[in-house]
Amino acid sequence: MTISSDDMIAYVDMDGVLVDFPYNIEDVDQSIREECKEWCMRTNNHHSDFDGLFSTLPPVLGGAEALVRLEAGGYTVYLLSTAPWGNHSSSSDKRRWVENNLPNLPIKRLILSHRKDLNRGALLIDDRPNNGAKEFGDFEGQRWLHFGSEEFPDWESVLTELGC
Template identity: 30%
Template sequence: MAKYIVYVDMDHTLCDYDEGFGRHQLKHPELKYPQSEPGLYISLKPLPNAIESFEWLMKHPALDVYILTAPSIQNPHCYSEKRIWVEEHLGMEAVRRLIISPNKGLNKGHYLIDDCAIGKGQENFEGELIQYGFGRFKDWKSVISFFKEKLAGE
């Protein structure tokens, strides 16, 4: 049986970027782009229920799950910090499934869980966009409910 390929975004989906950005901005008020200073991405806190939900998706036998995150291309620190964040919060199995790409539309799959509908290639993703934080998918509990309903008969 073929598995559904599911990609999960990091910023604003697994991680609380807004809270982390605010903290980083207070530490570096002199910088126009405080996210360019090392330490932002590694310090992000998980969003409520994000870790447990990602683990549930990873363990489901009908799903092949990856993290698909776009880098801040002006910030070379974000690449390594995102990788470290994944290891610290989700473990090495998730690190093996980490994809950092500025164009999410290049990936083949069935579902993309992302807070943005456009801007990093999401609009060209061939599968279904589950826009996290909006409409039916306002939080991780609603995303997991969707997958439970979808996969109930499988």
């Protein structure tokens, strides 16, 4: 079997892995919380579709350092994230978030997709099975590391598993 460059590509999800995403609406940044709650009630939409939400999110502690260690361990890191379709500002907010919070990551390492399983590489570090994450891990030779699970509760456990 030949080793291809795909074997050392590590995809990393953003929300819940690098970005402290507010899965509970009560945890939405207070600068927009009331406006966001009112909009969700009025339109019957989820708060992830609220315009500008993704520009307010803080980083997960240790996330930026973890990417550095992955790269030092020989992996080529790409961010693989989904920008909610109904939230038009989410894709530009996510790109801006990367530029502001991960200045050491080489440029153009951000992939936004609803089909994570269509990307090829060694592994995907993701906190949810959605948008093709589970199917990525079903593909032969690829692996989904379920971030936040009992097996991989935090970045340290992921890095230990990968020897980084």
